[in-house]
Amino acid sequence: MAADSETSREPTEGETGERAGDPVLEADGVGKQFAGLRALEDVDMTVHRGEIVGLIGPNGAGKTTLFNCISGTFPPSEGRIYLDGQEITDLQAHQIARRGLARTFQITRPLEELTVVENAMVGAHIHTRRRSEAREIAMEQLAFVGLADRADEEAGELTVGAQKRLELARAVATRPTVLLLDEIMAGLTPSESEEMLGLFRRLRERGTSLLVIEHDMKAIMKISDYVKVLDNGRSIAFGRPKTVVENEAVIEAYVGGTGFDA
Numbered sequence: 001m002a003a004d005s006e007t008s009r010e011p012t013e014g015e016t017g018e019r020a021g022d023p024v025l026e027a028d029g030v031g032k033q034f035a036g037l038r039a040l041e042d043v044d045m046t047v048h049r050g051e052i053v054g055l056i057g058p059n060g061a062g063k064t065t066l067f068n069c070i071s072g073t074f075p076p077s078e079g080r081i082y083l084d085g086q087e088i089t090d091l092q093a094h095q096i097a098r099r100g101l102a103r104t105f106q107i108t109r110p111l112e113e114l115t116v117v118e119n120a121m122v123g124a125h126i127h128t129r130r131r132s133e134a135r136e137i138a139m140e141q142l143a144f145v146g147l148a149d150r151a152d153e154e155a156g157e158l159t160v161g162a163q164k165r166l167e168l169a170r171a172v173a174t175r176p177t178v179l180l181l182d183e184i185m186a187g188l189t190p191s192e193s194e195e196m197l198g199l200f201r202r203l204r205e206r207g208t209s210l211l212v213i214e215h216d217m218k219a220i221m222k223i224s225d226y227v228k229v230l231d232n233g234r235s236i237a238f239g240r241p242k243t244v245v246e247n248e249a250v251i252e253a254y255v256g257g258t259g260f261d262a
């Protein structure tokens with residue numbers, strides 16, 4: 001079983017034994033080759049039900065490539081990926097989304113000519129063709145992110161912070177089991193970042209599992225139950241945030257030996 005082999009290979013310092021819930025997302029030996037470039041090599045990773053796992057690493061480490069492999073933007077060159085115990089390795093993005101995986105993108109691009117609620121309905125339509133039902137689901141999620149009162153405004157009119165919350169609402173409107181967030185806090189003010197972390201916690205309380213790429217080290221260490229570290233396409237550490245920040249390989253790879261400011 002992928003979960004067992006993955007867990008036993010992670011440098012967890014005994015901590016994976018404490019993990020609550022069953023694994024909902026498993027990457028088993030994932031590799032990705034782009035022409036001459038090996039962007040990922042033999043990466044194992046698990047996210048358990050109701051966990052927030054931070055995915056960190058220097059620029060070019062392979063974080064977004066791993067998101068792309070998991071979410072079906074392209075298949076991995078090697079390895080297998082499981083969602084809720086079912087293999088999704090070679091499925092198309094829309095098939096993976098229907099099975100309960102949602103993601104946000106590094107560059108947030110709302111459909112500017114549509115209203116805020118119509119953007120969120122794009123997520124809801126994955127499960128229903130009925131416009132009224134999609135609107136109802138979308139409105140619930142706009143209320144969740146604090147945008148319900150702006151539902152009928154044009155999405156292009158929103159500030160960056162509000163666009164990020166809309167991106168979250170669109171993703172959550174697909175009712176995901178697992179949500180992949182790619183730098184959703186980039187460009188937010190400190191108070192907007194705090195609000196976003198509050199939303200992550202509420203999603204975890206609802207039982208949604210989160211895999212989060214963020215460059216804001218303080219935020220990632222604060223919010224994550226576990227942190228996974230990639231460097232040059234390889235997994236170099238996994239564990240509790242406090243263990244990871246003290247890991248020498250991580251300090252060396254990630255901040256060139258100068259330590260974390262977290």
Ligand SMILES: Nc1ncnc2c1ncn2[C@@H]1O[C@H](COP(=O)(O)OP(=O)(O)OP(=O)(O)O)[C@@H](O)[C@H]1O
Pocket residue numbers: 034037039057058059060061062063064065066
């Ligand atoms: N579609 C692609 N074609 C070719 N090379 C790619 C492609 N996507 C990513 N790469 C390369 O793969 C490596 C990993 O990139 P990736 O974007 O996954 O890193 P990252 O950890 O997300 O970095 P950042 O923090 O800068 O976003 C990089 O060398 C990148 O140039």
